[in-house]
Amino acid sequence: MNLFDIIGPVMIGPSSSHTAGAARLGKLARNIFGASFDRADITLYNSFAKTGKGHGTDKAVVAGIMGMDPDDERIKDAFEIGGKAGIEINFRLEDSNREVHPNTAKIQLFGEKSTMSITGCSLGGGRVMIQDIDGFKTEFTGEYNTIIAIQHDKPGIVAFAASYLAQKNINIAQMKLSRKSKGDTALMIIETDEIPPKSVKTDLEGHDGIYKIVLSTI
Amino acid sequence: MSLYTMQQIIEAAEQKGAKISDIALEMESKESGLSAEEIKKRMYSNYAVMKDSVSNGISQVIPSVSGLTGGEGYRLWQERDKGLSGETILSAASRAMAVSNVNASMGKIVAAPTAGSCGIIPGVLMTVGERLGKSDEEIAESLITTAVVGKVIAQNATLAGAEGGCQAECGAASAMAAAAAVELSGGTPSQAGDAAAIAMKGVMGLVCDPVAGLVEVPCIKRNSFGAAQAILAADMAISGIKSVIPVDEVIKAMGEVGHAMPVELRETSMGGLAATSTGRALEEKLVKKE
The missing domain is CATH 3.30.1330.90 (D-3-phosphoglycerate dehydrogenase; domain 3)
Known part of the structure; x- marks a missing residue:
């Protein structure tokens, strides 16, 4: 506060x-x-x-x-x-x-x-x-820069996104994953301290398991 | 450096021979990474918004969106040099209601600490500042004092009417304004703490019972009382009157009183003035209008 x-x-x-x-x-x-x-x-x-x-x-x-x-x-x-x-x-x-x-x-x-x-x-x-x-349950406040990912629920996607952000020197403040059922579509919310580059959308969507990226900045 | 009680902040200020706002500025700068200048600049721009809402509300009758209220600040302002209460109290009370009127008309205000209590701090600081011949920069700096008192209240009690009743909104605003009024008057940090305690004690137990759930009745008039009371509390503290119960204990007690309050009296419009026959009739009428 x-x-x-x-x-x-x-x-x-x-x-x-x-x-x-x-x-x-x-x-x-x-x-x-x-x-x-x-x-x-x-x-x-x-x-x-x-x-x-x-x-x-x-x-x-x-x-x-x-x-x-x-x-x-x-x-x-x-x-x-x-x-x-x-x-x-x-x-x-x-x-x-x-x-x-x-x-x-x-x-x-x-x-x-x-x-x-x-x-x-x-x-x-x-x-x-x-x-x-x-329909995906989630929790975020919009007080941080937020990356919203709609993705396939399978191994490696979180690591892919996290290492991408690490490369860009962007610190993750909070992160939350949710899915409706195992192996189905999942929602990933990543809140960051720094503003991710605009190219985050195309860069992350380049992964075949990530269907859609939305970036909401403060 | 995080200080969570008024006592810690007052001691830090008195040890350095500084004001509460100096200590608050130092704390905020360390925690937020913003420079002291940047914080002052942002407070100054908040004060500019407060001044605009005061002048909008005292210069005309602005009806609320519901039509339930309007023009209270404007009306009292016309009488400020004639009334029994004296010009300082009347100016502060009219300005407080004026801001509250602007709020109820969907105009621009600064939540201080909430929208429901947004008139008290501008009403008091603008009036006290004017009376003491203070510059806008000095008044804006005293806003930093109100903010840190509010932060202590938020951390040790609550600032939400739904949690603590009106004492947590208008009561907190009054305590915050009283401390800043002492600082503007050149009083000591410990007198500022006493003023905050005295102001809060004056409204302890005050319920939040808005008619039809709107921030109008009795909120607008309660803003005027919060302002008047802050000035009286500041005068008492400066005269050397102390709060027998230390300010941090008063704050804690306010939070406990709030939690002990039945839910009907905490912003649910199920009790108090909202549940009177007139309150209910007005609610009925407004719902039908919708």
Whole structure:
């Protein structure tokens, strides 16, 4: 925790969890999807569903997926901005789902060739946690540079990625692997201290067991 | 160098003949790797945002997104030279509400330490700084003091209403502001610690009970009380009044009181003002509007 976590963040009100955190979740979803999209289906759960309207949670998520940061004064006009950009936005509210954190949003983005579903929660103070990408359970905050890999669940891939990063002198801060079943597709999240080079995508995708790399930088 | 209690920080400052903000700056610089200048610069830019939200909120009636509140800061500001409380308290209280109004209208603010309590620190520091003829740089440096007090509270208790009630948000902000007000006035680090303790004791037990779950009722007015109380606590400490219970014990007690609070009174809108018949009726109306 640093002093700017206490005096900060600079944000659009009224709530660090329901507004700033919601915008961060939207922005992270956009970065993770990493492609253009023309439709977003957003589900708000529990407290996000119950008090979201008054807190501008819906506007903040939309602002985030449009690329705005939590301190962007255009957040209140996010629907108009999304509409002008030709993005279809659908909301669904689920106000009593005990399975998920009180402040949870599921964001599904639909692009021309692909679609992705990203679920995360807002932890308070504007901090968030991504918990699920396309059905893979995961945990990362977006506070680090993050490499997201969709890959074949087989030996050697973690070592390949780790040695690649070692060569580039990039330190791994945290790492998490998840899979739906053995030998199937797996999700690897690598959080790094330094910013990986843009070529990380093509370099790692060069491995025949790595299907897709997304880089989200801070 | 990590110091986790106010006592450690106060001792370090007094040994060096330094201010709490000097010690905090040194600690932060070592931990984050940022230079002292860079930290000061970033605090200064946070203070600039605070000043903007104050001037937005006192110069006009800004209705909240829900329509439940608006213009409280503006209204009191018109009366600041006439009211019974005196111009300093009234200016700080109006500015605190003004920032809170901006927050409720989806305007830009600095969470200090949270969005719900974002008015207290700007209200106090801008007013005390102005009264003492301090520069913006000096006021921004005193923000470093508020931040380190907040960090100690976060580490030893909590800053979240959902965990500790309003005492953890507006109470913490008031304690943080009181310490910085003492520092701006030229008081000692130990007086700053006493001021923080006195301010926090004044709101100990305060519940978080927002009507309809919104950061408006009673949050906006509680920001004004947090600001007024911080200034009074600073005056008490500077006059030589000590907190009988040391500041670190007060902070710890606040955290314990928070955890002992029933969940109904910790930001769930299930108790307190949120559960009054008017509170419920407003909630009903707002939900229907949605």
